[in-house]
Amino acid sequence: MGYDVNRFVKCNDINIDLICNICRGVLEEGVWVPDCEHSFCRECINNWLSRRNVCPNDRQYLSLTQLKTIPRFMRNILDKLEIKCDFIGNGCPQVVTLESLRQHVSVCDFNPEKRVECMSGCGLIIKKADLESHNCVKALRQRVNNLIEDNMKCERTVSEVRHDLTSLRNDNKRINNLLDCLQKDVNRLLVDKQSSVSTECEGTSVPQTSLSTTSLSTAVKYNERNTRLVPNPYVLITPLHLLKL
Numbered sequence: 001m002g003y004d005v006n007r008f009v010k011c012n013d014i015n016i017d018l019i020c021n022i023c024r025g026v027l028e029e030g031v032w033v034p035d036c037e038h039s040f041c042r043e044c045i046n047n048w049l050s051r052r053n054v055c056p057n058d059r060q061y062l063s064l065t066q067l068k069t070i071p072r073f074m075r076n077i078l079d080k081l082e083i084k085c086d087f088i089g090n091g092c093p094q095v096v097t098l099e100s101l102r103q104h105v106s107v108c109d110f111n112p113e114k115r116v117e118c119m120s121g122c123g124l125i126i127k128k129a130d131l132e133s134h135n136c137v138k139a140l141r142q143r144v145n146n147l148i149e150d151n152m153k154c155e156r157t158v159s160e161v162r163h164d165l166t167s168l169r170n171d172n173k174r175i176n177n178l179l180d181c182l183q184k185d186v187n188r189l190l191v192d193k194q195s196s197v198s199t200e201c202e203g204t205s206v207p208q209t210s211l212s213t214t215s216l217s218t219a220v221k222y223n224e225r226n227t228r229l230v231p232n233p234y235v236l237i238t239p240l241h242l243l244k245l
Ligand SMILES: [Zn+2]
Pocket: 001, 002, 020, 021, 022, 023, 024, 025, 027, 028, 040, 041, 044
């Protein structure tokens, strides 16, 4: 929502390009459409585009993504415009530049939201608007009640954290026990495996020997037959030769 034109000192000199065509006020957080060079307050155009997708000035298609912040030269002109304080109705006579308006409003003595220190004894920081009806004892009692409530919340949180911690410790113990059991199982399996391997080695020595003997006797028989067919000592290889090699 733009600033009321009548709040500006030289309201008749304000450039028409700095006026929002939706609220007819001076641009607040101005944005513009580079294609058509129309500008609006950000809030005004956002509300407008939530209902229809055309530029309010020329009815051409327009979407949120086409909006850009107004150019620096427009921003500079706006910043230098002189405007009366928001609380002129409360009696503030101040006229400030638009760029310093927000800062002034936050500290303006006529701003009912301005926070001040109670000088009647309690020293609490309260809204200026509440100063008249302020009662130090009542305010301090309320403050103490709030602190007690905050303290109780903290104690509840601490007790929940303690409870979680105990659960975690118990879980940790269970996991460690489980790991111990697993380790024992693994050790037992390793011992079983070792003993079964050594038994297997003993058991296979017999077949290996018998296999060697069988191979030996087959080779002897083969050579005996070859000896009968081809009596050539140079082509005869006996297992004894192989053993010598
Ligand atoms: Zn506007």
